[in-house]
Amino acid sequence: MSTESHILVIDDDPDIAKAARLLLERHEMRVSTAADPEAAWVLLAGDPIDVILLDLNFARGRTTGEEGFAMLDRLIAADARAVVIVVTGHSGIAVAVRAMRSGATDFVIKPWNNERLLTTVERGLALRRAKLETAATPPVAGGVLLGESAGMARARDLVARVAPTTASILIHGAPGTGKTLIAQLIHQASPHAHLPLVTLDAEAADAAVIAAQTAAAAGGTLVIDHIDRLPRALHATLLNAIASTRVVATTRVDRAGIRAAIGEDLLDRVGTIDIALSPLTDRADDVLLLARHFLALFAYRHAKPTMALDPATATAIAADRWPDNVRGLRQAIERAVLLGSDDVMLSPDTAEPTPLAPDLSLARNEQALITAALERQAFNVSRAAAQLGLTRAALYRRMARYGL
Known part of the structure; x- marks a missing residue:
């Protein structure tokens, strides 16, 4: 099996996630794990995923699977070619059938048989390859509509x-x-x-x-x-x-x-x-959700320390009007992660917050972010535009503006 195969295990039980990771890594697969949907979206936005192993319950005592079904719906909406394998308990046959009707590719019952899990994942990888081979366009990078407003x-x-x-x-x-x-x-x-x-x-x-x-x-x-x-x-x-x-x-x-x-x-x-x-001004409940998502995403993508918003920063972000909306928020957070900038007050999870005066202006940072995106994508304009949330034409106009 190719080491390029990337599996995402979404399960709140660390022992289950570890067991799946050890088994699949022994068969030369790359494995990432997430304890809940919020952490999973960070990984999904950060790297291409071939097969997703999805548990259906994430809160202690929950057995209905509704959290997992909501995640499944969003996964399929974000990528109709997604290959999702539902992981369920012994009593979950009816739940697994419902999941497959909702777009899941297959299911595995816990505690699983290693050979059965491996076969199911390999079958999922083959299906994913077949879906992508017939596609004229690649899956949308980070293609998910986050927000609960x-x-x-x-x-x-x-x-x-x-x-x-x-x-x-x-x-x-x-x-x-x-x-x-x-x-x-x-x-x-x-x-x-x-x-x-x-x-x-x-x-x-x-x-x-x-x-x-x-x-x-x-x-x-x-x-x-x-x-x-x-x-x-x-x-x-x-x-x-x-x-x-x-x-x-x-x-x-x-x-x-x-x-x-x-x-x-x-x-x-x-x-x-x-x-x-x-606009973000009408999505007050979504602003901090998006900010925290972008913070985790860019820390992961750029291999930077995991950061947390301190209370003063959270207040400033929530109060800002963000004239460039989600794109502006995304770029401001990426700049802060890349440069360790004082423009957005961030503090490592292990450190005490440092009160700094926030400067959330986007205008001064656009050229640096566009340059960084182009360099990351080896100056492939299509990929850089997708990463920045722009059309190619819009990115070309900005490149011309800054002489890039």
Whole structure:
């Protein structure tokens, strides 16, 4: 078995996790473990995972499996090609069957037989390879919609309901709220995920570009970025070109604004379903959840010491308006982890918090973060853009701005 195979074990019982890790590592697999879903999302966002072993209960005394089913739903929503093996107890056959109906690939009963577990994981790895070999686009890096606010719950529900259809979708949201990620997840969960996902930058489009990009997206998904900025002279050209193509369009303006910008005919074609993404100022309960997630993620990704938010920093982060929304919060936290910066007050888990004056400005840090992302990805612009939550066109514009 290849050492490139990466298995994630999600189980709150350290003995179970250790037993699985020792067995699978003996067969040349890389194994990561997480005690709960929160820790699992950090690992899922940090590295590609081939097979997930998922326990269904994480709180002491719980036996319903509801925590695990919620995690399973989000795993499948984040990557329709995910291979999830449910781990359940002797009395859990009915639960395992329910899990498989919800998208799990297989199940293993605790206490397991080592040979049975190994065979099940190897079968899962083969299935994952087969799924990826038929895919035109790789899984979305870190592709998960984190947050428990009502707005984010509605967005997740809409993605789950409409992604498997061929309906056109219009995504509204301020800069940095996750429009690109939503578009990628919709394609990934569609029946045509094995076909191309192509992005058209409406602001920079002309008739030739529209024809080429629409042809490239044939059978797959065409994402029209900033559709409200499409020159009026090209409205009819685009409308004709996308007659038989699934479209996911993005905009920073509301429904009334988009109607005024592109007219009723084009809006009817691209806006069958609206998904509205709230700014962080309307997601107060999510801000610290996201900050802690990014803090753990970048400490893991950059092999830095695990850090914790001290109370003063948490208060400052929660109070900030974050004009660049999730993207801005993510970049500010990554900068703090990379540079050990005083711009965001952080303290090691083993140390006393140090009170510092917070400076949460993003503008001064964007160039450094873009440079770091490009260097990490060996100047592969597509991968760097995905890591930064930008389209390629948006990253190219920023690179030009900073002379990169």
